Amino acid sequence: MTTNNxxxxxxxxxxxxxxxxxxxxxxxxxxxAKMGIGTDCYGNEEQALEMVRLHHARRQEYDLILVDRSLxxxxxxxxxxxxxxxxxxxxxxxxILTDDDEAGGxxxxxxxxxxxxxxKPLSVKTVLEKCRQIADHKKAGLVSDPALLELxxxxxxxxxxxxxNAEIVKQLLSMNFMEVDHAKNGLEAVNLFLTSPKGHYDAxxxxxxxxxxxxxxxxxxxxxxxxxxxxTVPIIAxxxxxxxxxxxxxxxxxxxxxxxxxxxxxxxxxxxxxLICKNR
Numbered sequence: 431m432t433t434n435n436x437x438x439x440x441x442x443x444x445x446x447x448x449x450x451x452x453x454x455x456x457x458x459x460x461x462x463a464k465m466g467i468g469t470d471c472y473g474n475e476e477q478a479l480e481m482v483r484l485h486h487a488r489r490q491e492y493d494l495i496l497v498d499r500s501l502x503x504x505x506x507x508x509x510x511x512x513x514x515x516x517x518x519x520x521x522x523x524x525x526i527l528t529d530d531d532e533a534g535g536x537x538x539x540x541x542x543x544x545x546x547x548x549x550k551p552l553s554v555k556t557v558l559e560k561c562r563q564i565a566d567h568k569k570a571g572l573v574s575d576p577a578l579l580e581l582x583x584x585x586x587x588x589x590x591x592x593x594x595n596a597e598i599v600k601q602l603l604s605m606n607f608m609e610v611d612h613a614k615n616g617l618e619a620v621n622l623f624l625t626s627p628k629g630h631y632d633a634x635x636x637x638x639x640x641x642x643x644x645x646x647x648x649x650x651x652x653x654x655x656x657x658x659x660x661x662t663v664p665i666i667a668x669x670x671x672x673x674x675x676x677x678x679x680x681x682x683x684x685x686x687x688x689x690x691x692x693x694x695x696x697x698x699x700x701x702x703x704x705l706i707c708k709n710r
Contacts, residue, residue, distance in 0.1 A: 443558065444490075447471040448478040448509055449498040449527065458496060458527065461554050475504045479512055487677050487688045489701050491522045494561045499528040499538065499547075507538040514543040518708075523564045525557070581703055582607040584632040589619035589648060590668075591640045595691070599635060599668075602695050608702075615640045616648030620655075628658040632706050635698075636685065638669035638676075645669070646683040653684035664705035668693055 450473040451457045459471040470492075472478035485491055495513060499506040510524055526539050526547040539547040545564045548557065586608050590596040600610045613619035616636075620643065623631060634652075638645040649665050667680040667688040680688040687701050 443467065443493045443561070444485075445469040446478065446481060446492045446495045448475060448496065448501065448506070449473060450500075450502050451498070458498075458550065458552055461552050465554050467554070473502070475501055475509050479509070479516070482513055482516060483681070484674055484677050486517055487681055487686075488672075489687060489689060489697055491517065493521075493523065493565065494557070495522060495524045496557075497524065497526055497544075499526050507542040507544070510539075510542040510544045518704075519543070519568075521565055521568045523561045523568075525560070527552070580707065581699065583609065584702070584706060585609040585611070585630060586702070587611050587613060587619060587622060587631045587634045589613045589616055589634065589640065589645060590637045591615055592637075595637075599693075599698070602698060606699060616643030616645055616651075618642075620648050620651045623652055623659075623663070624655055624657055626657075631659070631663055632709075633664040633666065633702055635666050635668055638667050638671055638680070646679060649680075649683045649685055662709055664702075664709055666701055666705070 445462060445467060447458050447462075447469050449458055449471065459469050462469050470481055472481065482492065482495070497506045497509050497513070501509065506526055510526060513522075513524055523546075524544045526542075526544045527550050528547055529550055536547055538544070546560055548560075586603055588596055588599055588603075588610060590599065590612065591614055596612050596614075600612065603610050611622060611631075613622050619634065619636065623634065636645040636649060640648075643651075645667060652660055652663070652665065654660070664687075665685045667685045668691055669676070669680075669688070670691050672688075672690045677688045686705050689697060689701065
């Protein structure tokens with residue numbers, strides 16, 4: 431029995447819909463549901479952006495975000511601008527939906543960095559095909575991403591109380607020619623950072639649950655300090671605590687990302703590369 435590539439793609443795709451029309455039986459969410467595709471759907475722009483932020487902190491981006499051009503509180507293209515400001519030009523496909531005025535929709539999409547615009551009602555198969563084409567194009571551009579090459583020689587501070595876990599991460603970083611310092615608890619991490627010269631650490635990998643001082647408290651102490659890199663050094667949570675409220679607490683403490691243990695090597699590399707380059 432052969433597997434249809436379209437079926438595999440549609441089963442694994444993660445979709446966010448930002449559209450105030452959630453009641454009619456032929457709305458965008460219902461169209462996806464008819465094909466067996468689950469979606470997150472929000473009519474409130476702020477709630478939608480918060481979900482984008484949480485997914486981004488986990489480095490588990492939506493594959494497809496559909497934004498209606500006419501939203502009750504904020505113009506759709508403005509929401510797209512907010513999404514692009516948060517995500518940058520990564521593999522997430524963002525499409526503006528419009529009921530009419532195709533010329534205006536195309537102009538909006540180009541101006542705010544959307545990948546395309548589409549007129550409602552949607553053909554989900556057409557949307558998925560468009561999404562796959564755009565995603566393939568973007569992924570092809572990431573194969574030789576120079577950001578990954580810039581990890582060579584970077585100095586990373588690891589805050590981890592479990593020696594075995596710390597050694598595994600140290601090995602992964604050393605394989606990409608990064609230099610590593612290890613703190614056994616949050617207080618030690620704060621002290622190492624505060625006594626380091628400006629620009630010494632390119633990023634901090636911070637366990638959340640540690641003795642003496644946990645990762646959240648350590649992050650807040652670093653952010654509140656007078657060190658010249660205090661506000662800008664990327665701090666990445668690595669933890670088994672992975673509910674939305676855990677991610678939210680990490681962001682509120684001043685962390686830039688929240689990765690679930692055990693973290694995949696490519697996810698560590700990609701997250702470090704993205705945040706270090708953004709911090710330059």
